[in-house]
Amino acid sequence: MTPGLRPLRELIAAPHPDVAPLPPAARGASGTRVLRGVPFAERVGSRPLELDLWLPEDTGRGPLPLVLFVHGGAWLRGRRDDMGMLTRDWDPGPFARIAAAGVAVACADYRLSGEAPFPAPVEDLRAALRWLGLRAxxxxxxLDRTVVWGESAGGHLASLLALTRTEPAPVAGVVWYGPADLTAARGPFDPHSPTTPEALLLGGPPAASPDLAREASPLAHAHRGAPPLLLFHGEEDSMVACSHSRDLAARLDGLGAPVRLRTxxxxxxxxxxxxxxxxxxxFDESLRFVVRATGRSA
Structure with a gap:
């Protein structure tokens, strides 16, 4: 190698996400701009982690509040830009609607359970927030006006981001039918089974690793200083029992933390x-909650 030149291995590698140029924005629906497939983290031996970012067309009103959206899929599948099966045919889509209300939306990848066990997905989402802060x-x-919003497994991860030490700390959270307790049998969930999505997330049956299961349970992290949470849950949920949200709301309310439950x-x-x-x-009630929490007028 010629003295003073960088090693070939460094030259071949793509620029690190912290310094890589941002892709050009495409025009989206409802006067929005969209940046797709923006790398935010590199994991050794794994795929690069990317996010999509929806922005209002007019950014002249100052820095924008942010929704970090976390997709569902039982921690083992899913796409970052999917808010659930009954929103897929919306036009404009849900993220364009949030951006049109003056709130940016970042939809981030996280490692799935077949790629890395808990706490990897939480670490990845924190990395997304770190990158967004770096490029803010x-x-x-x-980033000081960030709301986390997730559905199903993404609701579980959003709850953990809101209830545990995360920088920047979310100012609020929206959780749609998210698991809150990985320690006890609820509905179809058996903590002794090695084949449940929860077991795949943790790397083994939750009952065999009670400390880890508790660490992965939002219910165990409820505290008085928690940010406001809006919990939505179907009363007939056959996959994640409604008691998850009822018990999390009751625990937070008992501690004096701001929480609103909608079954x-x-x-x-x-x-x-x-x-x-x-x-x-x-969706509309969830968006109104975000707008109020961020001090943004829609």
């Missing part, structure tokens, strides 16, 4: 069983 000036973001009659997991108008109503 370029993206016109205010939805007739709704199964993923809002299955609801009409389109009912799902829109759940």
């Amino acid at each position: 000036h370029e993206l016109h973001l205010d 939805v009659p007739g709704a199964d997991h993923g809002w299955y069983g609801l009409s389109g108008a009912q799902v829109e109503a759940v």
